[in-house]
Amino acid sequence: MSRRALALALLLALPGSAATHVTGEPTAGFHGRGPGGFSLDGKTHQLKVEDDGSVLKFTVPLASLETGIGLRDRHMREKYLQVDKYPDAVLELPWSSVKLPGDGQTSDGTAPGKMTLHGKTQDVQVKYRITRTGNRYQVTGNVPVKITDYGIEKPSYLGVTVQPDVDVSATFTAEKT
Amino acid sequence: MTRAQGVLRLALVLVIALPAGARAYPWMIRDGYTNCSACHVDPSGWGLLTEYGRAQAQIVLPTLWGKKQEDVEPTPGIAYGLIPLPSWLNVGLSLRGAVLSTTTSQGTTWRDILMIADLRAGVTADWFLASVSFGYVPTGATLAAVTNQNRDNLVSREHWLGVRLDDNKLYFLGGRLNLPFGLRNVEHNSFVRSSTRTDTDSYQQYGGQVVWDGQSIRAALMGIAGNFLIRQPEYREVGYSGYVEGAFSNSFTLGFSSLATHADLGLGSISNPFIFQDPFRNASDVWRQAHGLFSRWHIGGPWVLLAEADLLIESASGVARDWGGTGFLQADYQILQGLHLFFTAEALRQYEVFSYGGWVTAEWFFFPGCDVRLDTTFIEYGIQGGGHEPTFSVLGQLHFSM
Numbered sequence: 054m055s056r057r058a059l060a061l062a063l064l065l066a067l068p069g070s071a072a073t074h075v076t077g078e079p080t081a082g083f084h085g086r087g088p089g090g091f092s093l094d095g096k097t098h099q100l101k102v103e104d105d106g107s108v109l110k111f112t113v114p115l116a117s118l119e120t121g122i123g124l125r126d127r128h129m130r131e132k133y134l135q136v137d138k139y140p141d142a143v144l145e146l147p148w149s150s151v152k153l154p155g156d157g158q159t160s161d162g163t164a165p166g167k168m169t170l171h172g173k174t175q176d177v178q179v180k181y182r183i184t185r186t187g188n189r190y191q192v193t194g195n196v197p198v199k200i201t202d203y204g205i206e207k208p209s210y211l212g213v214t215v216q217p218d219v220d221v222s223a224t225f226t227a228e229k230t
Numbered sequence: 231m232t233r234a235q236g237v238l239r240l241a242l243v244l245v246i247a248l249p250a251g252a253r254a255y256p257w258m259i260r261d262g263y264t265n266c267s268a269c270h271v272d273p274s275g276w277g278l279l280t281e282y283g284r285a286q287a288q289i290v291l292p293t294l295w296g297k298k299q300e301d302v303e304p305t306p307g308i309a310y311g312l313i314p315l316p317s318w319l320n321v322g323l324s325l326r327g328a329v330l331s332t333t334t335s336q337g338t339t340w341r342d343i344l345m346i347a348d349l350r351a352g353v354t355a356d357w358f359l360a361s362v363s364f365g366y367v368p369t370g371a372t373l374a375a376v377t378n379q380n381r382d383n384l385v386s387r388e389h390w391l392g393v394r395l396d397d398n399k400l401y402f403l404g405g406r407l408n409l410p411f412g413l414r415n416v417e418h419n420s421f422v423r424s425s426t427r428t429d430t431d432s433y434q435q436y437g438g439q440v441v442w443d444g445q446s447i448r449a450a451l452m453g454i455a456g457n458f459l460i461r462q463p464e465y466r467e468v469g470y471s472g473y474v475e476g477a478f479s480n481s482f483t484l485g486f487s488s489l490a491t492h493a494d495l496g497l498g499s500i501s502n503p504f505i506f507q508d509p510f511r512n513a514s515d516v517w518r519q520a521h522g523l524f525s526r527w528h529i530g531g532p533w534v535l536l537a538e539a540d541l542l543i544e545s546a547s548g549v550a551r552d553w554g555g556t557g558f559l560q561a562d563y564q565i566l567q568g569l570h571l572f573f574t575a576e577a578l579r580q581y582e583v584f585s586y587g588g589w590v591t592a593e594w595f596f597f598p599g600c601d602v603r604l605d606t607t608f609i610e611y612g613i614q615g616g617g618h619e620p621t622f623s624v625l626g627q628l629h630f631s632m
Contacts, residue, residue, distance in 0.1 A: 089273065089398035089443035090265030094480055121262050123299025124289050211282040212317055212354070213268050 072230050073104035079225030081113045085215045095120045100223055111144040133208050143169040146179060159184040171203040188228055196221045254414045257534040257562040259526045261290050264477040265448055271320055271352040271361045273401050273441045274450050275414045276430050278322050278350040278361055292595040293568030308632045318355035324348045328627040344368055359392040373457055374432040388434050401441035406434050409471040410450035411487040412524045412538045421578035422538045422558040425501040426520040449474040467491035481528035489520045496546055501578055502585050504611040504619045513546035534562040554580040568595040583612035603627040
C-alpha cells in the first residue's frame, strides 16, 4: 500500500477510533394518520445506538412502543408489528453520509440509510438535524416509512384505518469521544 | 326582591343548574384525541358514538377494576353486546337522573329530576351521514321541544343529514345541528355556554354546516337559518357560528370561535337568574355577537386543562349596546382511570352586572356506560343596581348510556 493510500485509509478510519454513546433519555416514535383528523403517536424511550466506526446503528425494541391506549398497543404489537417474530426496528446510517457540525453549530441534512422492520430491509432517506456543543451532539431524525413496503398490514379497527405512510422519528443526545 | 320574584328566580336557578345529559368530553385529549370524528357521528363531537367510539368508551373511559386496557375486549353492538349492530348503524340511549339541592337567600329547595331520556340513532355509511335524537323531558329544554307543553315535552335536540368527502376530512351537514362554538362539553349551565347560547342541551339551530377535520386544523362554519322549534318566528335567530382550532401537538389545542345572529325580537338571557330587567328580552332588531378563544391542554399525567374566554356584544333598537364577557377554566385530575376530580372557575359580565363562581366535581365512570357525578357549586350572581346573590347547590347524578 502506498503512503497516500495508507493516509487515506487512516483518515477514513478516524470515526472508527471514536465511540458514540447516548446520554440522557432518548425518544423514538412514530406518527400515523387515519381518516379525517385522526392521528396516533407511538413513543418509547428505549433507543440503542451502536457505532462501529463506519455505520451508525439505531435499534428500537418495538415491544416498548406505547400509544397511550393499552388495547391499541396490544393490537399494534401482536397483530401488525408481530414483535415476537420481529422484535426490533433497526436503522443503519453510514457515517460517510452524515455531516457533523462544528462546535456551536447546527447542521441539517438528508442521508441515505437502511431500515429493517418486520423482517424486511428497505432503503430510506433520513432527515436529520444535529447541534453540537463540544463533544455533545443533540440529534433529531425523521424517516418517512410506508409500512406496507415492510409487509405490515394497514392497521384497521372498527372503521378507523390508519394510512400506511408513517413518520418515524428519534431524538437523542450523544457524546462522541 | 319580592317573594314572588324570589320564587321565580329560584326556579330559574334550578333550571339552569341542570347539567346536560349527553356525552362530550373534551378532556379526552388526555388520550391523544384532539379530534372528535373517529368517536362521534357529529364531526365536532358530542352525543351519538360511532362503532369506534363505543369501543373507546369501554377501553379508556371507565374504571377497569384491575384489568389492563390491553385486556379489554370491547363488546360489539350495544347493550353490552346483547344487540349487534352493523358497523354503519349507530344507536344510543342516554338516561340521566339527579337530585339537586339549591340554597339562596330565599331558602333551600330539593328536587329529583329526570334530566334526560334520549334515544339516538345515526348512520355512518361511507360518505353518507345522518343523526337524530328523540327524547322526553319533564321540564326545560323547551327550545328543543317538538311538543308544545309547559312541561312533559318530547324533544329532538338534533336531526341532520350530511356527506363526508376527502377521506372524511370535509363534511357538509344540514338540519338541526349543534352550534360550532367554543368547548363542546357537558357543562351546559356554565356561563360560556349559556351566555353564548351554544350548549348542547337545547340551543341547536337549523342550518347548514361545513366542517373541516384535518390533522392539525379542525374548523366548522354554520349558516344559521333559525330554530324552527320556536313557534314564534320573530324570536328565531339568523346568522352564523363557527370555530377554527389548531392542534399544536397531540396534547395542546387553541381555537377561535365567532358567532353573530339577528332576531326580530330578543329571547333574553338565562345566564343570570337575578337579572330582573333583561334589556334585550322582547327588544326589537336584536343583534348578538360572541367571539373568543378556547383551549384544551393535556398538561401531563393526570391533568387536563380546558379554558374558554368570549367577548359578548349585544345591541337592539333603542337599547344601548352591551359589551360583556365570559370566561371558563376547568382542571381535570384523573385519580385513576374513570375517576375524575374537576375544579372549575367561571365569570360573566353581562348587562353591566358581574357574576362569578366555581364548582368542584367528582365523577366516576364506574362501569362501561354508567357514571355517577357529584357537583358542589357556589355562584355569586350579580344583581342589577348593585350587590350579589350567593347561591350554593349540590347536585348528584346517575347516568346510564349505551
